[in-house]
Amino acid sequence: xxxxxxxxxxxxxxxxxxxxxxxxxxxxxxxxxxxxxxxxxxxxxxxxxxxxxxxxxxxxxxxxxxxx
Numbered sequence: 640x641x642x643x644x645x646x647x648x649x650x651x652x653x654x655x656x657x658x659x660x661x662x663x664x665x666x667x668x669x670x671x672x673x674x675x676x677x678x679x680x681x682x683x684x685x686x687x688x689x690x691x692x693x694x695x696x697x698x699x700x701x702x703x704x705x706x707x
Contacts (some may be wrong), residue, residue, distance in 0.1 A: 643686055650685035651678035665691050 645658035653660050661682035670676035676695065683691040696703050 649678075650682040653678060657682070670695075 643657065645662055646656050649655050649657045649660035649662070651661050656662075661679040664670045664675065664679040665683060665686075665688055670679050680692060680695055682688075683695075693704075
C-alpha cells in the first residue's frame with residue numbers, strides 16, 4: 640500500500656483532508672456523532688487501521704474479537 644499523507648483526501652469521502660477529518664479520530668479524538676464514527680471506521684478499514692476498528696467495535700458484537 641502506498642504511503643498515505645495527512646494532506647490527502649480522507650477515504651471517507653467527506654471532501655476534507657485526512658488530517659482534518661478522520662485522522663483526528665484515528666489519533667485519539669472521540670468521534671462526536673454516529674456519522675463521524677461510521678465515516679472514521681470506513682476510513683479505518685480503507686487504511687488498514689486494525690487497532691482503531693477493534694477499539695470502536697462493541698464487545699457484544701458477534702464479530703468482536705480481542706485478538707488481531
